[in-house]
Amino acid sequence: MEILEAKELITKANGKAVTLNGLLPPVYGWDEFIQKLHYNYHQPNTSESPFSDFSHGEMQKRHNFYTLAFNPTEQHFPGLETLIGKLNEITDRPCTGRSTLANFIGGEPEVEVHFDIQDHLYWQVIGTSEWRIYKEKDGPYISHPLEPGDAIWVPHHTLHTIITPVPRAAFTFGWIPFGHKPFWEN
Numbered sequence: 001m002e003i004l005e006a007k008e009l010i011t012k013a014n015g016k017a018v019t020l021n022g023l024l025p026p027v028y029g030w031d032e033f034i035q036k037l038h039y040n041y042h043q044p045n046t047s048e049s050p051f052s053d054f055s056h057g058e059m060q061k062r063h064n065f066y067t068l069a070f071n072p073t074e075q076h077f078p079g080l081e082t083l084i085g086k087l088n089e090i091t092d093r094p095c096t097g098r099s100t101l102a103n104f105i106g107g108e109p110e111v112e113v114h115f116d117i118q119d120h121l122y123w124q125v126i127g128t129s130e131w132r133i134y135k136e137k138d139g140p141y142i143s144h145p146l147e148p149g150d151a152i153w154v155p156h157h158t159l160h161t162i163i164t165p166v167p168r169a170a171f172t173f174g175w176i177p178f179g180h181k182p183f184w185e186n
């Protein structure tokens with residue numbers, strides 16, 4: 001998908017979540033995600049979270065086979081900076097957060113419906129997922145199924161959960177919302 005087209009879809013969505021089908025080709029495989037997780041596991045411990053039942057080094061485990069690894073770089077994902085540069089052109093500001101998500105088993109319990117304080121973009125690389133977007137926590141939801149190469153733009157404070165029916169690997173990227181200070185300056 002071209003940058004202009006993605007920008008238009010986000011603008012048209014006007015503060016709502018929107019799927020960007022085929023935003024970036026899914027150029028990475030399990031090897032890269034596993035090596036990244038291995039690397040973060042062996043870094044000094046900086047990753048405590050109330051959402052995690054186990055953290056070690058710079059990684060967190062959220063369910064039995066659901067892991068998060070922080071700050072992916074060119075070291076494990078060659079070409080990543082170019083991809084992020086393209087995303088920054090779409091969002092008109094520099095990316096301020098990035099992680100990889102990997103579920104080695106599908107069908108684990110979904111994360112609770114929640115919102116995040118940054119605008120973010122989730123990029124499906126391996127497997128599929130279904131994003132469910134809510135107006136209110138127990139209300140109806142809009143389903144956004146994602147295939148490898150698809151992405152979803154999720155503005156800050158959008159209620160959501162993610163269903164992961166099969167093993168998957170993905171990235172999330174965050175941007176501070178326009179007009180907001182970074183949370184670490186508040």
Ligand SMILES: [Fe+2]
Pocket residue numbers: 114115116160
């Ligand atoms: Fe989230």
